[in-house]
Every structure is written in structure tokens, then in C-alpha cells.
Amino acid sequence: MGYRNLRECIVDLERSGQLVRIETEIDPHLEAAEIQRRVYQAQGPALLFNRVKGSRFPMVSNLFGTIDRARDLFRDTLDLVQRLVDIKLDPARALQHPFQSARALPAAWAMRPKFVRSGPILDHETTISELPQLVCWPDDGGAFITLPAVYSEDVTQPGWQSSNLGMYRIQLSGGEYEPNKEIGLHYQIHRGIGVHHTQAVREGKPFRVNIFVGGPPALPLAAVMPLPEGLSELTFAGALGGRRMRLIRRPDSLPLAVEADFCITGTVDPERLLPEGPFGDHLGYYSLAHDFPVLNVEHVYHRSDAIWPFTVVGRPPQEDTAFGQLIHEITGSAIPQVLPGVKAVHAVDAAGVHPLLLAIGSERYTPYSKEQRPQELLTQANAILGQGQLSLAKYLLIVNEADNPSLDIHDIPAFLKHLLERVDWTRDLHFQTRTTIDTLDYSGSGLNTGSKVVIAASGPKHRDLPTELPSGLTLPDEYRNPRVCLPGVVAIETSSPLSNLKSQISNLKSFPLILLVDDSEFVAATLNNLLWVTFTRSNPAADIHGVDSFTEDKHWGCRGSLIIDARLKSHHAPPLIEDPEVTKRVDQLAVKGGPLEGII
Numbered sequence: 001m002g003y004r005n006l007r008e009c010i011v012d013l014e015r016s017g018q019l020v021r022i023e024t025e026i027d028p029h030l031e032a033a034e035i036q037r038r039v040y041q042a043q044g045p046a047l048l049f050n051r052v053k054g055s056r057f058p059m060v061s062n063l064f065g066t067i068d069r070a071r072d073l074f075r076d077t078l079d080l081v082q083r084l085v086d087i088k089l090d091p092a093r094a095l096q097h098p099f100q101s102a103r104a105l106p107a108a109w110a111m112r113p114k115f116v117r118s119g120p121i122l123d124h125e126t127t128i129s130e131l132p133q134l135v136c137w138p139d140d141g142g143a144f145i146t147l148p149a150v151y152s153e154d155v156t157q158p159g160w161q162s163s164n165l166g167m168y169r170i171q172l173s174g175g176e177y178e179p180n181k182e183i184g185l186h187y188q189i190h191r192g193i194g195v196h197h198t199q200a201v202r203e204g205k206p207f208r209v210n211i212f213v214g215g216p217p218a219l220p221l222a223a224v225m226p227l228p229e230g231l232s233e234l235t236f237a238g239a240l241g242g243r244r245m246r247l248i249r250r251p252d253s254l255p256l257a258v259e260a261d262f263c264i265t266g267t268v269d270p271e272r273l274l275p276e277g278p279f280g281d282h283l284g285y286y287s288l289a290h291d292f293p294v295l296n297v298e299h300v301y302h303r304s305d306a307i308w309p310f311t312v313v314g315r316p317p318q319e320d321t322a323f324g325q326l327i328h329e330i331t332g333s334a335i336p337q338v339l340p341g342v343k344a345v346h347a348v349d350a351a352g353v354h355p356l357l358l359a360i361g362s363e364r365y366t367p368y369s370k371e372q373r374p375q376e377l378l379t380q381a382n383a384i385l386g387q388g389q390l391s392l393a394k395y396l397l398i399v400n401e402a403d404n405p406s407l408d409i410h411d412i413p414a415f416l417k418h419l420l421e422r423v424d425w426t427r428d429l430h431f432q433t434r435t436t437i438d439t440l441d442y443s444g445s446g447l448n449t450g451s452k453v454v455i456a457a458s459g460p461k462h463r464d465l466p467t468e469l470p471s472g473l474t475l476p477d478e479y480r481n482p483r484v485c486l487p488g489v490v491a492i493e494t495s496s497p498l499s500n501l502k503s504q505i506s507n508l509k510s511f512p513l514i515l516l517v518d519d520s521e522f523v524a525a526t527l528n529n530l531l532w533v534t535f536t537r538s539n540p541a542a543d544i545h546g547v548d549s550f551t552e553d554k555h556w557g558c559r560g561s562l563i564i565d566a567r568l569k570s571h572h573a574p575p576l577i578e579d580p581e582v583t584k585r586v587d588q589l590a591v592k593g594g595p596l597e598g599i600i
Contacts, residue, residue, distance in 0.1 A: 022596075034582050046061065057131065064311075110238040119258030121257060133173060136280055140277075145172060149167060149260075152207060153207070155196070155203050165237070167220060188448075226389060263300075282440065285440075285575050286574055315575075341364055345358070354394070354441065356393070361376070374428060378454065396452065399456075422462065426559055442572050463488075478496035514562070517533055
């Protein structure tokens with residue numbers, strides 16, 4: 001049976017040596033976040049901060065800091081939930097193996113919420129300013145909630161069956177918000193709460209929102225699950241938690257989660273917006289201030305033993321990486337059923353998730369064709385880009401399973417090598433221009449605005465990839481420090497126009513992919529550096545170029561090397577950099593006798 005609440009989870013983690021209590025006073029302004037990032041990078045334990053400067057509430061972080069710990073939190077239910085997903089996808093399989101399927105029945109029963117009259121969430125009330133004021137990065141616009149579960153309902157179809165539970169960032173202070181009365185709600189396109197907002201606009205009325213913080217670990221994980229529209233995440237929270245979600249009905253509010261540690265209730269005027277941000281976000285850059293909805297705060301409830309959970313986002317990997325891994329383990333079997341012909345999809349965490357998708361598809365309908373070129377792969381690519389948040393991808397790289405049935409989609413160097421050995425730049429580039437990309441991605445031409453490219457490769461290998469620079473390589477002075485990053489991939493520093501490079505590139509023609517970067521040594525140092533720089537700092541339609549390029553019947557290609565301009569541009573958001581003084585303070589906590597000795 002899963003944890004009833006956050007306190008049970010913390011006690012269990014401490015008992016098993018997976019949680020450390022920090023009794024030194026910790027400042028939620030930058031210091032707590034710096035500690036969390038450092039402990040996560042060290043794959044350390046969960047941390048309970050018992051003394052939080054400026055707040056009477058303790059804080060806990062890094063609950064999901066390792067994939068093994070994240071799995072352990074759901075050890076009693078993970079297998080059953082996976083079976084439930086399989087049954088939903090293939091009822092015939094359940095009939096063939098009824099005894100195996102019967103094991104999933106408890107999880108199915110837990111999917112329906114249970115309504116009660118009262119519970120610990122109503123023990124006390126407080127104010128926004130008394131909550132821990134977590135600020136993660138030096139230029140953040142205020143304090144934020146980073147691990148909320150935001151509950152909303154459709155004003156035209158009230159009830160939990162049409163509800164949405166999502167993880168959307170919440171700004172508690174700063175900007176133009178009236179203290180203790182207004183807080184910011186940031187939700188991006190293709191998010192369930194956006195449907196509720198649209199309905200409220202059409203009806204001309206405000207809509208209610210409840211923000212849960214804390215509670216059983218199943219609650220935040222359910223909030224990030226990519227469930228089909230119209231299926232409440234509350235059902236998944238119950239299944240994963242191993243018990244029905246207990247909710248309190250109140251006449252002046254949406255349902256309250258009984259076991260949450262905190263609940264902020266209020267209403268959103270769908271026509272009123274205020275600047276929200278800046279905020280250091282999961283791509284590794286600040287998302288800047290933009291107009292977003294405002295929650296008019298009515299109540300801030302909390303239980304007697306309330307603990308404030310938080311996480312920190314920034315350049316991946318961070319703690320939220322474990323969420324993505326768990327989601328893949330639970331729902332990975334759904335991909336071939338939802339997307340026929342597609343064998344696997346991988347949203348690459350190191351590239352910021354949305355900027356880069358890898359996929360393995362299949363050419364099923366043309367066994368007689370002698371021309372081995374991407375055909376059904378393109379249909380499958382369009383299907384992938386039509387699925388919820390997958391539609392926010394900028395780069396989709398897809399290959400044919402038959403060319404290498406043992407190819408592992410999570411072995412990124414092997415996948416890129418396979419693709420670059422087969423890709424034909426005259427044929428295999430397919431652009432979508434002036435379309436939607438992630439709200440947090442500033443590589444495009446405006447908010448939510450950019451382009452996409454599908455690179456589809458199928459057929460036999462037709463090139464060997466170089467692993468060393470040509471001997472005696474010379475480049476013009478304005479092109480410096482070429483570095484081989486991967487087989488067939490070279491990075492070059494430059495601040496010059498692309499036209500000059502194209503005319504001097506003949507001695508690098510054996511490299512199918514050339515990256516223009518600000519720091520080639522940094523890019524070549526690690527795979528994660530390569531992925532982060534290349535795919536977060538480029539907008540395909542604007543930043544992909546090629547040697548001997550052409551346009552034919554509105555199709556663009558090139559006969560020589562493909563060039564991706566992955567340099568920082570003036571319209572990009574600034575990257576995240578720690579405050580050096582805070583870093584020094586955290587260093588001192590790790591010295592001999594300090595609370596973080598042996599942890600970071």
C-alpha cells in the first residue's frame with residue numbers, strides 16, 4: 001500500500017537511510033536551491049530542512065532525486081499500474097491472462113476518488129507571505145512554488161470527472177501582484193488547464209483553482225502524467241498511491257485533497273493578466289516576464305504537521321528527470337498502440353525534453369519497393385507531432401527499425417551514428433515553419449513561435465563517419481578551434497557570417513554535420529553539452545544551413561554538409577548562472593563537521 005501522506009513518506013525514507021535532516025537554518029532565497037542542485041548532482045539523499053529562514057514551515061527536497069528512490073516510493077503499486085495501462089491498451093490480452101490481469105483490480109478500484117466531510121488539510125489557515133519563499137536563481141522575479149499540483153474544472157461541466165490536475169509554476173511574490181491577495185499562474189499551450197481557461201472566457205465567468213502542495217508522492221507525479229484529454233489525473237493518483245484519493249466537498253471551493261500539506265484556493269478572472277517571471281527554467285535559461293493569468297487568493301489551508309516540498313529546475317538533468325523516466329516506464333508500452341508503426345519515442349532530457357525527439361518507426365507498406373527512402377516514416381513523424389506535448393518538439397529524428405532491429409533509442413551516440421550514416425541531406429529534411437514551439441524556448445521568432453524539422457533516415461549505410469579532423473586542416477582566421485564531438489560531427493567557433501564558412505568548407509566535407517558554436521571545447525567535452533547547446537540554441541528554419549544548398553518545388557536541401565548555427569543570439573534568454581557568494585556559503589556547509597559533510 002502506498003503512502004497516505006508526505007509525512008509517512010519522509011519517515012520511511014529516513015528509516016531506510018534515504019533522507020537526512022538539516023538542522024542548520026537555511027535561507028530559501030537561493031541557498032536551499034543551490035543545496036538541492038548540488039545534492040542532486042551527487043545523487044545524494046532527500047533533505048529535510050527543519051529550520052527555514054523567514055518561515056515556520058520545514059521544507060523537503062530531492063524526494064525523487066534518484067530513479068531508484070523514485071521507483072521505491074511506488075514499489076507497492078508500480079507494477080500494478082503498468083498492468084492497468086496494458087489492459088487498457090489490449091483488453092484481449094487481459095482475457096487471455098485473466099489471473100494476471102486480476103492483480104491490477106485493486107489499482108483500478110483506487111482510481112475513483114472518495115469524498116469525505118473533513119480532514120487534516122483544514123486544520124489551520126495561513127497567508128501567502130508566511131509560506132517558504134523559495135527563490136531558485138539570482139534573476140528570478142520572486143518566490144515560486146516548484147512542486148504544485150494545480151486542480152481545475154470545466155465551468156460548463158463541473159465535477160472531478162472533467163477535472164485537470166497539472167504541474168504549473170506558481171509565482172508567490174514580486175512583480176505587480178498584490179501581496180497575500182494575488183499570485184501568478186504560468187501554464188503553457190497544450191496544457192489541460194488551458195481548456196478550462198478557454199471555456200471560462202467563452203462563458204464570461206471566472207473559474208476556480210485549487211493549488212495543492214505536498215500530500216502523497218503520487219499527487220505530483222500524477223500532475224505531470226501525459227493522460228488523454230478528459231481523463232482526470234486524480235484517477236491516476238489513486239492508482240499509483242494504492243488508495244482512493246480522499247477529497248472534501250465545500251460549497252465555496254473545488255474539492256480539497258484531504259492529505260495535502262497545503263492548499264491555496266481562489267478564482268481566476270480569465271480576462272485579467274499580469275507579468276509573470278522571470279524564472280530559471282528547465283531548458284537551462286531564464287523564461288522572461290510575460291503576461292499570464294492571476295489567481296485571486298481566498299484561503300491558504302494547511303495541516304498541523306505541514307511540510308513544504310520543493311524541487312529546482314535548471315539545465316538538465318535535474319530532479320524532474322526522474323519524473324520523465326518513471327512516466328516512460330509506466331506508459332512506454334502505449335506508444336505502438338497509440339501511434340501504429342512507431343516502435344519507440346525518446347524525448348531527450350539533456351536537450352531540454354521538448355527541443356529534441358528521437359523515434360524509431362517502421363516501413364510496413366512498401367516491401368516491394370526497391371527505392372529505400374523514408375516513406376511511412378514521414379506519416380509516423382506527423383502522427384508523433386500531433387500528440388499533445390510531443391507537438392512542441394523542434395527536432396524530430398526518426399529512423400527505420402528494419403535497418404538495425406537492435407538499435408537502442410536511449411543510446412544517443414549510437415542513434416545519431418546510425419542516422420548520420422544513412423541520411424541524405426538532399427531528400428531527408430522536412431520543415432514546418434511559423435508554427436508552435438515550447439513557451440519556454442526562446443530560440444524562435446517570438447513566444448510559442450518557431451519552426452520544426454523532421455529528419456527521417458531509412459535504407460543502407462552509405463557513408464563512413466570520420467572521427468578525426470583531416471590532417472593539415474586550415475580554416476580562415478575567423479573560424480577557430482574545430483573539435484570532433486561525435487563520429488561525423490564537428491563543432492567550430494566563429495563570429496562571422498555563414499557565407500564565408502560555406503566557401504571554405506571543402507576540406508570538412510567528410511563531416512555530414514557541422515555545428516557553429518560559441519565554445520567548441522565546451523560542446524565537445526560531454527554528450528550532454530553537445531545536446532544542450534545544439535538543440536536549445538537553434539531554430540531549425542532560421543539556423544539550419546548547408547553547403548551547396550538548393551530549393552526545389554519548395555523543398556530545401558543541401559548536397560554538402562549540413563550546418564546548424566547553435567550560437568547564442570541577441571534574442572535568446574540568458575543562461576542560468578549561480579550566485580558565487582551563495583556557492584561559497586554552501587561550500588562551507590560541506591566542510592568537516594558541517595551538515596552536508598560527505599553528501600556533496
